[in-house]
Amino acid sequence: MYLNPVIQNKMSKEHLFRQAIQENENKIFRICRYYFTDKDDYNDAFQESLIRIWQNIDSFRNESKMSTWIFRVVANTCLSGLRRDKKRKELITSTTILENIHIPDAEPIEEDHHAEHKLEFFRRFMQHISVVDRMLVSLYLEELSTKEMAEVTGLSESNVRVKIHRIKEQIKKEWEENDNGIG
């Protein structure tokens, strides 16, 4: 069946978009949650990320993995959101994450306490590091390789390694200074 190239292009855009979203929906949502604390904010960021993916999907050239490309769009969308709203100063720091993390009832109380302490520490840590470091932490926690992180951020791999190393050192040091995790 002959299809007009314009129709074909529209179909492939829709197909690519559908595929991209279906495969990465959770990742996109999770990244938005790393950036924003308020439910409305991260839902808005998620929605806006999807719109940006739609608008930019024509530029996807298979030069990188689809997930890496999506991380770029989502990270930039979230950064734009941070720029736009002066009020959005808190990132991954509000109680929403704490509220949404399930700590199984069956676990011993000490473990519960430890998990809460760990989470509280993580929230505070994320609160005072720079926006860029937060972005790197979110990518790292999403288990992107150094190469992929470099592709997302535009930094060199060595630069990414250095920054991640510093963040690791910083988190380790702060954890040790923070009552050695005893709470």
Next chain:
Amino acid sequence: MELDDFKNIGNEEIISNTEPTELKPKNMESFIEELKTKDASERKKTLIFIPIFFVFIGVYSASITLYKGGMRTGYALLILGFSLILVYIFWRFRRLKDINYSAPTTIFLRDAERRHMFMTTLDWLITIPLLALLVTGGSFIVYFSFLRYFPGTYVPLLIYLCIMACAIGVGFWASHKDWVKNKGWILTRIRQMKEELGI
């Protein structure tokens, strides 16, 4: 405690307890339809410039035939100046719309910085000749309009130039003030992010 130890906090636990997003297959179709509608609306916004441009050119080109000599030259320069301004506004509008979100963050921030600057070098290079064109066109009209009342004097022209200089000055001051209020802080944050990235 290592950064890797927080992977569970940042990753699995959040996912496993995240409420389902709204974009399930049944909603996907309507979402794509919404996106298409948005695309069409954006295209309309861009295309609306074209009839405005032609109406403007048509009206002024018709009126130019009423004049002769220096007055005609003045109106011709004004038409040319305003036409180029319309093209410039359209170009700026397109530039603001064409944001490549899929670029690496360093490039994205660099482009964002350029977009949010009050005036780039290119903007100055375009704006100054355009204003000069408009002021010259206006000067022709003023000079030849007052020639019959004040023959051989440039006073009306000088007054006009002073008024124009003030108007342009006030215009830039007001738009800069507005930019500082609405966009200046964005530029500051972009530069801060660039600094954090070491670029």
